[in-house]
Amino acid sequence: MLSLLNKTPFWLRTVIGLVAGIAVGVIFGERAVPYVEPIGDLFLRLIKMLIVPLVFFTIASSIAKLGHQDGGKTVKLGVQTILWFMVTSALAVTLGLGIGHLFQPGLGLTGLPLAELKPKDIPPVVDVFLGIVPTNIIDAFAKGQVLSVVFVAIIVGAALAALRDKTESLSRIVDQGSQVMFQITRWIIRLTPIGVFGLIGSVVGSYGLESLTPLLGFIGAIYLACLIHVFVIYPILLKLHGLRVSGFYKGVFQAQQTAFFTCSSLGTLPVSLNSAINNLKLSPSYAGFAIPLGANMKMDGCGAIYPAIASIFTANYFGIELTPAHIVIIYISSILGSLATAGVPGVATVMLTLTLTAAGLPLEGLALLAAIDRIIDMVRTATNVTGQILIPTLVARENGLIDKESPLLIRPEVSVIKP
Numbered sequence: 001m002l003s004l005l006n007k008t009p010f011w012l013r014t015v016i017g018l019v020a021g022i023a024v025g026v027i028f029g030e031r032a033v034p035y036v037e038p039i040g041d042l043f044l045r046l047i048k049m050l051i052v053p054l055v056f057f058t059i060a061s062s063i064a065k066l067g068h069q070d071g072g073k074t075v076k077l078g079v080q081t082i083l084w085f086m087v088t089s090a091l092a093v094t095l096g097l098g099i100g101h102l103f104q105p106g107l108g109l110t111g112l113p114l115a116e117l118k119p120k121d122i123p124p125v126v127d128v129f130l131g132i133v134p135t136n137i138i139d140a141f142a143k144g145q146v147l148s149v150v151f152v153a154i155i156v157g158a159a160l161a162a163l164r165d166k167t168e169s170l171s172r173i174v175d176q177g178s179q180v181m182f183q184i185t186r187w188i189i190r191l192t193p194i195g196v197f198g199l200i201g202s203v204v205g206s207y208g209l210e211s212l213t214p215l216l217g218f219i220g221a222i223y224l225a226c227l228i229h230v231f232v233i234y235p236i237l238l239k240l241h242g243l244r245v246s247g248f249y250k251g252v253f254q255a256q257q258t259a260f261f262t263c264s265s266l267g268t269l270p271v272s273l274n275s276a277i278n279n280l281k282l283s284p285s286y287a288g289f290a291i292p293l294g295a296n297m298k299m300d301g302c303g304a305i306y307p308a309i310a311s312i313f314t315a316n317y318f319g320i321e322l323t324p325a326h327i328v329i330i331y332i333s334s335i336l337g338s339l340a341t342a343g344v345p346g347v348a349t350v351m352l353t354l355t356l357t358a359a360g361l362p363l364e365g366l367a368l369l370a371a372i373d374r375i376i377d378m379v380r381t382a383t384n385v386t387g388q389i390l391i392p393t394l395v396a397r398e399n400g401l402i403d404k405e406s407p408l409l410i411r412p413e414v415s416v417i418k419p
Contacts, residue, residue: 045272088335090335131145229305238390263374311356329358
C-alpha cells in the first residue's frame with residue numbers, strides 16, 4: 001500500500017485529498033468540521049512553525065553572501081525587485097478594473113445580509129515603518145513579526161559580510177541553519193495532500209454551497225481576473241524575458257497548491273523558497289532575500305485585483321457612479337497600499353478598507369463580502385504567491401542569477417524514434 005502511495009504523483013495525491021475533502025464537506029456538512037478542521041489546522045501549524053527561523057537564517061545567509069560579492073549589487077537588486085512589484089501591481093489593478101467594468105458585479109443585487117465585521121484600523125505609514133524596527137528582538141521573534149525578523153536578519157547578514165573572515169565560522173553556521181530549515185520544509189510539504197483534505201473539508205462543511213449563490217457573479221469575476229493575471233499576463237512577462245513558461249509553472253506548482261488551500265502567503269513562504277531555490281534554481285543568495293520580501297509586500301490578488309473589483313461591487317450595490325477620480329484613487333491605493341501596509345495582518349481587509357475609504361465608498365461593502373471571504377481568499381493568495389516567485393525570477397534573469405541547469409532555461413530532452 002505504501003509503495004503504491006509513493007509511486008503516485010504528488011499532484012495526484014493532492015487532487016485526491018481535495019476531492020475527498022469536498023466530498024466529506026458536502027455529504028456531512030457542519031458535522032464534519034470538528035473532525036477535519038484539526039487536520040488542516042495541524043498542517044498550517046507545521047508550516048507556520050518554520051516561518052521565523054527559515055526567514056532569519058535564509059535572509060541572513062543570503063545578505064552575507066551577496067555582501068561578500070558586491071554590496072552595490074545588493075542595493076540594485078532590491079530596487080529592481082520593488083520596481084517590478086509596482087509594475088505588476090499596476091497591471092493587476094488594471095485587469096481588476098477591466099473585469100469589474102465588464103461584468104459589473106453587485107448590479108441589481110439587494111437585501112444581502114450584512115455580517116458583523118468591523119473594518120480594520122489602518123495604521124499611519126510612519127507607524128508601519130517604525131514598527132519594522134523591534135524594541136526587543138526576542139519579543140519580535142516570539143510574536144512572529146516577520147518584517148521585524150527580516151530587518152534583524154538583514155542587519156546580521158550585513159554584519160557577517162562586513163566582518164568577513166572574522167566571522168567565517170558563524171557565517172557557516174547560519175548557512176547550515178538555512179539548509180536544516182529547507183530539509184524540514186521538504187518533509188512537511190509531503191503532508192500537503194492530508195492538509196488539503198482537512199482544509200477544504202472544513203471550508204465546504206462550514207459554508208455549504210448555498211451561501212455562495214447570491215454572490216456567484218462576484219466570485220466568478222475575482223477568479224477570472226486572478227486566472228488571467230496568473231496564466232496570461234505572467235506568462236507574457238516570462239516570454240519577454242526568454243524564460244520557459246512550462247518550466248516556471250511546474251516549479252511553482254507546489255507553492256500555488258499550498259497557497260490556495262492555506263490562504264496564507266507567509267504560511268506558504270517555506271514552500272515558496274523551496275520552489276524558487278530548489279525547483280527553479282534561482283540564486284539562493286538572491287531568492288532567500290527577495291521571496292520573504294515579496295511575501296510581505298507583493299499582493300497582486302489581495303492588494304490589487306480584489307480591492308478593484310470589490311470597489312466596483314460596492315459602488316454598484318449602493319447605486320454610486322464611479323468617476324475618473326474614483327478610478328485614479330483606486331489605482332494609487334492599490335499600487336502603493338501594499339507597500340505602505342507591508343506586514344499588517346489581514347492585508348485583504350486592510351487594503352479594501354484603505355481603498356473604500358480613500359475613494360469615499362461605503363465601508364459596508366466589507367460586511368457584504370465577509371461570508372465568501374474564505375472562498376475568494378484561496379485564489380487571491382495563490383495569485384499573490386505566484387507573483388512573489390515570478391518577480392525574483394524576472395530580476396534573476398536580468399542579472400544572470402539563474403543556474404544554467406534551471407528548467408526555466410533548459411528544454412527537456414525529446415526522444416526521437418529513428419527509422
